[in-house]
Amino acid sequence: MLEQRRFAYHFLGGTADAVETALAAYRNEDDGYGHALEPDLRGPVSQPLHAGHALRVLDSIGRCGGQRVERVCRYLTSVSTLDGALPAIRPSQRGYPTAPFVPVVDDPPSDLLATGPVVGLLHRNEVWHAWLFRATDFCWQAVESLRKSHPYEVEAAVAFLDSAPDRPRAEAAADRLGRMVREQRLAVLDPERLDASPVSPGYGPGEHHFPYDFARTPGSLARAWFTDEEMARSLDFLAAEQRKDGGWPIRWRQWAPGTALECRPMVTIEALRTLKAYGRAIA
Incomplete structure (x- = not known):
């Protein structure tokens, strides 16, 4: 349903409201997103990759701001690593079917793949939130230290x-x-x-x-x-x-x-x- 609404918005004159309503079905009480929004992570639990997916959808329809994003940033803060960045996947995913190329570990490290796109789109939408400060610093350090990728x-x-x-x-x-x-x-x-x-x-x-x-x-x-x-x-x-x-x-x-x-x-x-x-x- 979400992709149908997104297609209608981008190519058939559909509304942003319809996209946002479809996206809301994936939101959890912890202000994160789950329910296989990112299909390679099954199960209902919230994960940073799901949150990043949700923010990309909101960004694409011009809705990446206000209370809806404030709630997501609260979730991001609650699941960040010690250096203020996002892990790709948290241990709560254990027990649910998961793609073999996204391993579930007990103490997941900070991950540029999870953090970089989220930080970028929040800056693009001029979102201000305390979570961004350390997450931005992490991204700079990670990007500028890349030698083989x-x-x-x-x-x-x-x-x-x-x-x-x-x-x-x-x-x-x-x-x-x-x-x-x-x-x-x-x-x-x-x-x-x-x-x-x-x-x-x-x-x-x-x-x-x-x-x-x-x-x-x-x-x-x-x-x-x-x-x-x-x-x-x-x-x-x-x-x-x-x-x-x-x-x-x-x-x-x-x-x-x-x-x-x-x-x-x-x-x-x-x-x-x-x-x-x-x-x-x-x-």
Whole structure:
């Protein structure tokens, strides 16, 4: 239901109220979100990754502010690590089905993948909350210390840098990351030569990442990492990936049929939003 409402909002003139009402079904009494909002984490319990997902939805409909976000920030504060950042997953997930690539541990560390996108979108929406101070410091330290990375981590860094308040510092960090992405071959620059492109260690077969994965909009700092031709090729590839049923496939490891089915509408909406952001025609 949530993805139907999101699709209607972005492409059919639907309302933000309808999206927010559908999202509210996933909210818990602790002001977090659960109930498999992020399909790879089953069960009702709140998790930081669910909260990040909810904030991205609110951001996409212009509702990332006010009391609704104040409540989420209270939840983020309650689950933060000692250095003020977010873990990917908390021990409360134990006992519920969980993707094997998201391990449940007793004392989870701070995680840039969980923290960076949340901090970035809160800054973009000019949210003020005490939680942001230490979380922002963590993101700066994590991003500026990256020497060897993988695509998902770099994408989380970009989500932070695109909206970090210190723009000169963000631009310098992004420039260094862009060189690293090219040196370590983290992005497929020619989709016609996929077989010659390496997949990062720990990723599934075919789990490649493309320029559009790093630069979701033309205004992203990551857009400068790629030539016009490289970006155009990646967008052509993205458009051609649409399946006969109208949706896009998921590229990460599938561990259960149900979760793969739930993820496809999410991937489809993001593919369409990316193509639209770059001025591509949406059939």
